[in-house]
Amino acid sequence: MTLYRQLLLTMLLLFALLFVSAYSVQFSSTRSYLAQQQEFxxxxTVTSLGLALTPYLENDDAVGAESVINALFDGGYYRKVELRLLASNKTITRENTAPPQRVPAWFTDLDLFEGGHHQAVLTSGWLQLGQLYVEGHTGHAYYQLWRGMSRLATWFAVSFVLVWALLVLALRHLLKPLHSIEEQAREIEQHHFGKTIPLPATRELRQVVSAINGMSGKLEAQFQEQAAEAERLRHRAFMDDTSGLGNRAWLMAQSQGWLGDGRGGAVVLVSARVLDWLYRDEGFEVRDQMIRVIGKNLRQLCRDHGEHVLARISATEYAMLVSESDPATLKQLGEAINRQIAELVKDPEDDREISVVGIALVQPGDEIGRLLTRADHALNRAHMNETGVVVEAHQQRERLGRLQWKQLLEEALEHDGFELSAQAVMGFQGERYHEEVFVSIRREGIAYGADNFLPVAEQFGLGERLDLHVVARALRMLEGRPELKLAVNLTRQSCHQDGFWRKLFQILERYESVRDRLLLELPESAFAVGWERLIAPLAGLKVEWGVDHFGRHFDLLVHLGQLRPKYVKLDQGYTSQVQQPDYNDAFLAAVCRAAHSMGALTIASRVETGEQVERLKSLHVDAYQGYVSPPGRLC
Known part of the structure; x- marks a missing residue:
């Protein structure tokens, strides 16, 4: 029971005890007063009636005496008046046996009053004339006692309700700091820091609140230090200081997950030859400034083409992994790169070669070394032929065109033509956290994974429709299979559309009974631009959520405390090389510590061997997912 209820009940019980005591005293005194009044x-009555009857008895006038008794009996509250004439041995009796009126029967059954009675002998000198007996009726006493006690009980009841209401308001006001302390303690328990409680006026509570605020602030500072440490380690290992982009090691690490997922796309090599003659003519400061400006422009171009990895791999070369696989679109991208770099040069009439672009499409079974070699050959041809852009696509695998994929995807959305499979996220003690849903479309006996049609979905604005469809289907599946807990991936396009969140909330409201077993996975790329816009919709979600491909983009770790995900799924680039002898696990350990400080689980992705599982177990990772536990068909 809460302190608020304990205090309220205690005060109400004390008030009730006071009421019962006061009521008992008042009841007893009123009853005694009415009994004494009746006795008197x-x-x-006996005295006055005796004086009135004596003259009639002396004259032996029985009729007159009876008239006097009738007049007295009819005008008063008497149960019995009896006169026995001693001379004639005659008795005159009047009785009222009617029960008390306007009083409940149970109240009169309490026998609170005996009805006062008195007897006297009427004399004339030494002569005894008669014997008079008068007994009062209890009806009036019962009525007076019932009316007085009823009014008193009513006033006490009204006072009790009023005091109850006033106590509720007073205790809520007085205990508001304690409620804030309770909420703050719950937030700290869930690793949510930074909220400051206003200092109350009460001295004791003021000291407690001050201590809680101080502790919360220190914990938040500790998390920020851990996040900053992880960012420093990542920058040191994977970031090019001059351009602010990833370095060659970053590209190699990220390509592991990219190529392992089979998402296709292309490698774009950009040789900014302008940097060489800028260095010779104007010095390294001008060159470094141009490096940063080119990197900024390349980053913006990459964002316009969806999921990407961008790095500076040498003094004059940049490399990009993009999800685009259409040669014509890639050629346009290369031309846009050359055009933007040319616009940065102060003297556009300079006839020296400013930049060239070589592009190689990702082929099945490609490794990053082979892919970079092909892209480098394309880059050399672009330089020798002075064509500006060369797209190497002579080994491009047979695939559907964009419009064909669009039609196939629309048909699947219209007729629910998706196949769902799921892969478990496992703890290192054998526990199952949840299962991630994978979506595919079957065509001519071949199941095509989401990596084949997601770029088309985002290009033609079908991402929102696809996400809502899969979420609704997963919720229907949860209704029929109570043992499941499913995680559904959302597209980057949907996350930044306000209409998507409204529709998602409506779907979740319809499946209120099972939505607690649904999780949503947002790609980290959705937070790369405008992550502040996602705080409000994510905070209003009635389901738990996590971040997929965590660590692929820089600077998100420091914002983790404001986002508050349930879990982060570490990008495969950080976990695929854990078995190598020269692997430096400092950054991975720092990321895990920072995530744990905010109450988020850390999940390693694409784990394929038991040896990887054992190695990850020693690196503070909470769970793993991969083909060591292969996916299974849901429906």
Whole structure:
């Protein structure tokens, strides 16, 4: 029971005890007063009636005496008046046996009053004339007692309700700091820091609140230090200081997950030859400034083409992994790169070669070394032929065109033509956290994974429709299979559309009974631009969520405390090389510590061997997912 309820009940019980005590005292005193009043009234009645009857008894006038008794009986509250004439041995009796009126029967059954009675002998000198007996009726006493106690009980009840309401308001106001402390403690328990409680006026609570605020601030500072440490380690290992982009090691690490996922796309090599003659003519400061400007422009171009990896791999070369695989579109991208770099040069009439672009499409079974070699050959041809852009695509695998994929995807959305499979996320003690849903479309006996049609979905604005469809289908599946807990991936396009979140909330409301077993996975690329816009919709979600491909983009770790995900799925580039002898696990350990400080689980992805599982187990990773536990068909 809460302190608020304990205090409220205690005060109400004390008030009730006070009411019962006061009511008992008042009841007893009123009853005694009415009983004494009735006793005195009977005695006075006997005295006055005796004086009135004596003359009639002396004259032996029985009729007159009876008239006096009738007049008294009809005008008062008497149960019985009896006069026995001693001379004639005659008795005159009047009785009222009616029960008390306007009083509940159970109240009169309490026998609170005996009805005062008195008896006297009427004399004339030494002669005894008669014997008079008068007994009062209890009806009036019962009525007076019932009316007085009822009014008192009503006033006490009204006062009790009023005091109850006032106590509720007063205790809520007085205990508001304690409620804030409770919420802050719950936030700290969930590793959410930074909220400051206003200092209350109460001295004792003021000291407690001050201590809680100090502790929360220190914990937040500790998390920020851990996040900054992880970022420093990542920058040191994977970042090019001059351009602010990833370095060659970053590209090699990220390509592991990219090529392992089979997402296709292309490698774009950019040789900015302008940097060489800028260095010779104007010095390294001008060159470094141009390096940063080119990197900024390349980053913007990459964002316009969806999922990407961007790095500076040598003094004059940049490399990009993009999800685009259409040769014509890639050629346009290369031309846009050359055009933007040319616009940065102060003297556009300079006839020296400013930049060239070589592009190689990703082929099945490609490794990053082979892919970079093909892209480098394309780059050399572009330089020798002075064509500016060369797209090497002579070994391009047979694939559907964009419009064909669009039609196939629309048909699947219209007729629910998706196949769902799931892969478990496992803890190192054998526990199952949840299962991630994979979507595919079957065509001519071949199941095509989402990497084949997701670029088309984003290009033609079908990402929102696809996400809502898969979420609704997963929720329907959860209704029929209570043992499942499913995670559904969202596209980057959907995450930045306000209409998507409204529709998603409506779907979740319809499946309120099972939505607690649904998780949503957002790609880290969705937070790369405008992550602040996602705080409000994610905070309003009635389901848990996580970040996929965590670590692929820089600077998200420091914002983890504001986003508050349930888990982060580490990018495969950080976990695929854990078994190598020269692997430096400092950054991975720092990321895990920072995530744990905010209450987020860390999940390693694309784990393929038991040896990897054992190695990850020693690196503070909470769970793993990969083909060591292969996916299974859902429906």
């Amino acid at each position: 009234m009977v005695i006075n």
